[in-house]
Every structure is written in structure tokens, then in C-alpha cells.
Amino acid sequence: MEDQHNNVFELAEQRRLAQEYDAHLEGPMVGEKKSSHAITEEYARADPVYIAKTQSLPQTYSHYRPILGDGNCGWRAIAFAYFEKLLQLSDAGQFELEIARLVSLDNYIETVGGQDPSYFMDMTEETIELLKDLLALLDNPQVARNTLLERFNDNGRAPSIIYHMRLLAVSWLRGHAEEYQGFLDGSIEDYCTRDLMAVNAEIDHMGMTLLIDIFIKPVGLSVEIVYLDRSEGTEVNTHIYRPIDQSGVSQIGPMIYILYRPGHYDLLYKERSSYFVPHPAATMASNVQVNRATSFSRQHDIQQTQPTMENFSNVDIEFFSSIPGFCVPPPSNHGFPTEFPGFQQAYDPSPVSTSVSPDPSMVCTNSSSSSLSIATTFTPQHSSSLSAAMMSPQHSNHSSHSPFSTIQLPIHTLNSAQPQPLQAPLSSHHSPQHGDVASPPPTNSTFRPSKYEWEAIADWQEGPVIFQTSTFKNSHYNTAHYNNPNFQPEEWSPDCEEAFDSSGRKKST
């Protein structure tokens, strides 16, 4: 019992020591700007992913500024970048506007954030005071920059500014609770006290989003987060937060670059982007660079994702359906809305047309090497779930709940007669069906049963099912076997013709 207590005590003691150790990290809270090659050197002995990413980093982001990782780095990075950007834009009117905005946000922190002004006013005053001091120094940019750096390294004053950031995030979260609740595991109150208001709680993705929404976007600034992590690739991934103007269009304003390494934030710079030149042309230049970065590093823009997906579902499914070996899920799902019901009625009653079924089902079960190579060509750009459906060896089962769809699809694509390059080899293969569905069946299949035998089983409820069973896939009726060099046609025996309708029996005979 006592041992247990001692253990608990030791554990608590160790935890306390660990926390105190964290609090005494080396270096200034905000460091001097350095060349980004310093990051490359830092990771020179790391694993290959980091080496590749850090080697390409300085080509895009020329400089970086280290931020002390004491649990406040993300908050500090955003706050510092805000002031630095305002200095860079050097617009006295904007400083005045910001001072007024932050003063009015005090009211928001009190009423919406639910905080007691008797304690937080001291903190927000620090932020506003720094804005006023910098405004007074606008004519002397070098002194202003030094003042900013000094203030952020002043242990008596900087924590107030950083806590102001936390208060803003808390207030924004409470003011938009319904929007963010879904992103939280627990309650908003727990999140606020544990992750936002605790003094050394690191900023997380949610905190970053909240702070950017309330603090950065209204100024018209954009934030690009550059992720340097172990994810695949040789370039860093980026995510851009951009302000939205009154008409709801997202804008690219002057950009703040933040380097994220798991658990830590630093600032990045593209020095060519017109430092201290508040000129329209300079803004243009920085825009061009942003776009270039976009194409270089896979940027995830949430706002543009949805339209892309819509286009994808309309266009690409049709295209895939022309690939042999690919089965599309039931037509109701993906862009085959109207043609089918009518076609189905015209198609259904004809018992003769059943004879075409082997070919369409062959299309579905055929997984020749050419179709596979097509699939892999397109996989990287498109939905992985679709490509998984294409590659799956059991893909004919995907549509088994709707037997018609597997048959209709190839015909539909042929009838629609859209100019698709991949269709050429296929249409020659299917050309007998193309002309008239109800005409006497073509005789291009060696194993096609006679019309009279088919009449016995010409029940549409049952017919197509035959060609979806694994037995058929393994049977000699499956022409896909011709692609198999080990295929032995001798295995087919005419004695088994009777077993055609009940496929399970064939093996046992």
C-alpha cells in the first residue's frame, strides 16, 4: 500500500520535473531570421523523407525564424507574424483600424468568451500598446522591428500578448460553438479549459483555425502552414487559410508562412516577396509566388475540393466503364440516371437477347493485363475507392445485387457512342451486339449454347446470375482464360452441358 503511494508520488514528481524541464528550453522566445538552409543542416542526419523535404525547402522558403518550443510556439508564431506583417505593410491607417478592432474585441472576450475583464484587460492592453508603439515607429522600420523582437522576448510582457491570443480563440469558439462542436471529442468547455486556456497548452489544429479566423483573416492576411513531417513525398505539404471578402470569395492576401513540424511551429519567409515595400506591384509578385508554390507542393484546398469531386463523378465513371474488367456500381449512384429504365424495358422481354450475356459478363470478369495497366495509370489522380473496385479480383460481385447493371453498362457505353479512345478495341469485339440487340445472336463464341437449350432457362431472374458466380468465372465459358497461358481447354467436356443451369453440380460430376 505504502509502496503504491510512493510510486504514485514518484510518478507525479517525475511528471513535474518533466514539465519544469520543458519550461527551461534554450534560446530566445522569438529568434533572429536565418537562412532556411539551417533547417536542411539540422535534418542532414535524419531519415530520408526529412532529408528530401528539407533539401527542397529553402528553394521555396528562403528564410526562417525559430520560435521557442515552450508550449506557446504556435500562438507566439501567429502573433509575431501578425505584427511583423503589419510592419511590412507599413500602413498607418491599418494600424489604427487594428487598434480599434482589438479594443472592440475586448468586449467580445467579455460577453461571448465569458471572461472577467478585471484579469484579461491587463493582457489585451499589452497587445494594443505594442500596436501603438509600432505605429509611432513606422517612419523608422529598423527600430520598429527591433522593438517588436524585444517585446516578444520580454518575459514580463510577451506572455500577455500570447494569452490574448488564447482568449481570442476561446471567445471565437464559444461564439461559434455549433460550427466547431463536431470537430471536438469532448465538450467545448473541456476543450477550452484544457487545451486553450491552460498556460502552456500547445496549439492544435483547431486552435490554429480558431485563431486565424478571429485574428488573422479579418486583417486580410492569408496563412500558409507548411508541414514538415514524415508523410510521403519529397516536398513539404502545405495548407492555406485565406480570408474571405464580403462577396464570399476567398482572397489571397499578404501571406504568413508557418513551418509546422510535429509538435512545433516556426516562421518561414519568402524573401523575394517584397519585404517592406507596400506597393501594389509587390503584392502581385507575391501572388505569383503563391500560385507557383501551389503547383509545386500538393496543396489541400478544402474550398475547392467539392466541385472537383462533382466533376469527377460525372465524367470519369463513364470513362471507366469503357475499360474492360471494370464494373460500375448500380446506375442510380453515378451519372446513369435516365437512359436505363427505358432501355431496361425494351431489353428485358426478349429471351433471345439473353444470348448476349456471356459477352458482357466477360467484360466484367475479364481482368486482362491491358485493363490492369489502364487502371494503374489512372489510379493516382482519382478516388482510391474506385480504383480499388477496378482492381478487385471479385469485382463482379460488387454489382451482384443488381444483375442488370453489369449487363447494361457495356451496351450503354456502346450505344451512347461517345468518342472515347479506349473504346476502339472494345467496340470491334462487341460489334455484333452493337447493331441490333434483338437480332439473332452472333456466333462468335465457341461455347455459346443453342437457342433451344437456352429456352429452358430463359428466365431473366436466373439467367444472368449464372455468369456472376465464381463457378462461371472459373469455368471455360469465361473467355478471360484465353489470357492465361496455363489455360487448358481440354477441361471442358460436352457431357457437362446439362449442368449449365446449376453450376454447383458441374464440379461434382
Added chain:
Amino acid sequence: MAAKRITREYAEISESPPSGINVSLDNDNVHKWNVVMAGPEGSPYAGGTFHLSLTLPPEYPFKAPVLSFKTRIYHPNVTNDEKGSMCIGILKSESWKPSSKILAVLLAVQDLLREPVPDDALEAQIADKFKNDRPGFERDAKDAVKRWAK
């Protein structure tokens, strides 16, 4: 920031001190307070007078104050030695919030004298006695008060 806030808090507590608590500055240093706390009625510490030292770090309120008993006390959450270090939830670094005020800290200490928290103990033996032999614990606590806190 720190001095401004501490001065204001000191003024508030001096103007309307909570019952059983008295504060004064140590050599006019706003970062070092002397606290005199009466043992709360209904607790084994009733009748005792406890002197505490409250140190406010330069980073206050972003770092928690440090509080220790200068008067020796028999209590699961206070080390039973001349240091008198104490373990109290509100002052733990992971739960300290800048919105917490010194007044709240002092009231929490009063609560801790009324209701020890044996699961968060610094003195495991005293915590065991508190949990398993309450009369014995109260007797020992009262004896300690007579010895050290009169």
C-alpha cells in the same frame, strides 16, 4: 503586468479580507506575501494559527504562485517538515490558469484544511491514517496543532 496585477489583487484582499485570513507584504515586496490563516472551525486544525508564505513569480499570472506552510502542520497534502511544501490542485502547473486569483488560492487552502485530499497526498502515512483511522488522524492533527501552531 505582474506587479500591476499583484498590487491590485493585494489591494482587493486587504480591503475586504476573507474570514480567518490575513495578508501582508514581506518587506514591501509585492512578490512575497505573508499569510496568516486560522485553522477553520470544525476541522482538527481549529484553534491553530498557521503562517504561510506566498511567492508570486515574475511571470505571474502566467505561472502559478508558490505557497508553503511556515508553521509545521500534520496534513496529508503538506510535507511534514520545515519546508511545508504543499500540493493543491489549483496551483499545479498543468491546471493553473491566469484567470485564477490569489484570493481563490487562499480559499482553496482553507478548503484543504477542512477536507484533506488523501488521493493526492504528499505524506503517504498521514493519508493512510486519514483514510483508515480517522479518529487517530484527528487526534494526531490536534496534538500537532497544540505543539506547533499555538
